[in-house]
Amino acid sequence: MLLPWEYGVRNLARRPIRTALTLIALATVITLVFVVVGFIRGLERSLAVSGDDAVVLVYSVNSEENVENSSIAAQIPGLLTASFDGAQARYGIQHVSPELYLGTRVREAGGKGGLGLVRGVTTAAPLVRRSVNVFEGEWPAAGEVLVGRLAAAKLGVESESLAVGKVIDFEGESWPISGRFAAGGAAFESEIWCRLSDFQTATKRQDLSMVALLLQPGRSSGEVELFCKERIDLELRAIGETAYYGLLQKHYRPVRMLAWTVVWLVSGAGVFTGLNMMYGAVAGRVREIATLQALGFRRVAILLSLIQEGVLLSAAGSLIAGFIALTMLNGMAIRFTMGAFTLRIDSVALLIGCGVGLSLGVLGALPPALKALKAEVAVCLKAV
Incomplete structure (x- = not known):
C-alpha cells in the first residue's frame, strides 16, 4: 500500500524554511543550466543563420578562415564580374559586394567603448546580404555609419x-549614426557599416578584405572556386558563405564542448546540493520513517513518498528557473570573440533544463532515503 499523495505535500509545508532554502538552491542550479545551454544554442543559431547558400565569399588564400586578415586588390570585383557571369544582376546592377572588414577601437560620445567590427560596404551590400534590414533611420550618407542591433553589446x-543621431569615434574620425539594422540573428548584427570609400580613406587603405557574390539560381560556388584556382597569380580563395560559417562552427567546437562540460559540472553540483539538503531532511525524520514502517507501510512505499517530495521541489524549482530564463535571459546579448549574439532559450534548452531539474529531485532524494530505510526500526523509534 502506498502513502497518500497528500502526505508528501503536507510534509513540505511542515518545514517551510527548509523547503524554501531547498527550492532556492534547486532553482539557482537549474537557472545556471539554462544560462549555459542558452549560450550554446545562441552561438549555434548565430552561426547557422549567418550563411546564405547562394552567396560566395572570395578573399585572400593566405588568410585561411580569418577574413579580417585578408587583403585583396581593389580591382578584383571588376575582374570577377568580367570573367564570371554567374552572379545575379537586376536592372544592370551586379549583385557583387566589395567589402573592407576589420576590427578597430570604437568609442561612443562618453569615451566608453571597445574593440568593434567595422565593415566598409557599397550600396550593393543589401542586395547580397539579403537578411539585413534597416529598421530605424536610413542608409548612411558620406561620413555616416549604420550600426547593428547588437553592436552595443559587442x-x-x-x-x-x-541610438540614431549619436556620434561614435574610430580610426581618428567622428561618425554620426544614421540608422540601425537587424539581420535575423546573423553575425552581421554586431557590426558597424559605413561607406567603403570613407572607410578606405580613414584607414589609408585602397585594398579590400573580400568580395561577396550572390549567385544566380542553378549556379554553384564550385565555378567561382575553379576560377580562383585557375588564376593562381591572384592568390584568391572562394568558399560558399554557408560552408564558411560551417568552418567557424568547427572552430568553436571546443568552446561548445567546454560549455557542455560546465552543464555537467553544474548538474553534478546540483546533485550534491540536493543530497546535502535531503540528507538533512531525512536525518530529522528518522522516527517518522520508523513509525510508518511499524504501522505496516512497506519500505518501497516510503521510498516513493520521499522521492515524491524531492520531485515536487525540483519541479517547482524548474518552473521558477524556466520563468526566469524565458522572461529575463532569453534574448540577452552576450559579447564574444566573433562579435555578439543573444542567449536562446528554445524548446531544446527548456527540455534540457527541466530534465536536469527533475533528475536532481530523484537523484538527490534517493541515496538518503535508502540509507534511512536500511536502519533498524526498533533503533530508529528510540532516536531523539
Whole structure:
C-alpha cells in the first residue's frame, strides 16, 4: 500500500524554511543550466543563420578562415564580374559586394567603448546580404555609419549610446549614426557599416578584405572556386558563405564542448546540493520513517513518498528557473570573440533544463532515503 499523495505535500509545508532554502538552491542550479545551454544554442543559431547558400565569399588564400586578415586588390570585383557571369544582376546592377572588414577601437560620445567590427560596404551590400534590414533611420550618407542591433553589446556600452543621431569615434574620425539594422540573428548584427570609400580613406587603405557574390539560381560556388584556382597569380580563395560559417562552427567546437562540460559540472553540483539538503531532511525524520514502517507501510512505499517530495521541489524549482530564463535571459546579448549574439532559450534548452531539474529531485532524494530505510526500526523509534 502506498502513502497518500497528500502526505508528501503536507510534509513540505511542515518545514517551510527548509523547503524554501531547498527550492532556492534547486532553482539557482537549474537557472545556471539554462544560462549555459542558452549560450550554446545562441552561438549555434548565430552561426547557422549567418550563411546564405547562394552567396560566395572570395578573399585572400593566405588568410585561411580569418577574413579580417585578408587583403585583396581593389580591382578584383571588376575582374570577377568580367570573367564570371554567374552572379545575379537586376536592372544592370551586379549583385557583387566589395567589402573592407576589420576590427578597430570604437568609442561612443562618453569615451566608453571597445574593440568593434567595422565593415566598409557599397550600396550593393543589401542586395547580397539579403537578411539585413534597416529598421530605424536610413542608409548612411558620406561620413555616416549604420550600426547593428547588437553592436552595443559587442562594444560593452549601453544601447542608448548607439541610438540614431549619436556620434561614435574610430580610426581618428567622428561618425554620426544614421540608422540601425537587424539581420535575423546573423553575425552581421554586431557590426558597424559605413561607406567603403570613407572607410578606405580613414584607414589609408585602397585594398579590400573580400568580395561577396550572390549567385544566380542553378549556379554553384564550385565555378567561382575553379576560377580562383585557375588564376593562381591572384592568390584568391572562394568558399560558399554557408560552408564558411560551417568552418567557424568547427572552430568553436571546443568552446561548445567546454560549455557542455560546465552543464555537467553544474548538474553534478546540483546533485550534491540536493543530497546535502535531503540528507538533512531525512536525518530529522528518522522516527517518522520508523513509525510508518511499524504501522505496516512497506519500505518501497516510503521510498516513493520521499522521492515524491524531492520531485515536487525540483519541479517547482524548474518552473521558477524556466520563468526566469524565458522572461529575463532569453534574448540577452552576450559579447564574444566573433562579435555578439543573444542567449536562446528554445524548446531544446527548456527540455534540457527541466530534465536536469527533475533528475536532481530523484537523484538527490534517493541515496538518503535508502540509507534511512536500511536502519533498524526498533533503533530508529528510540532516536531523539
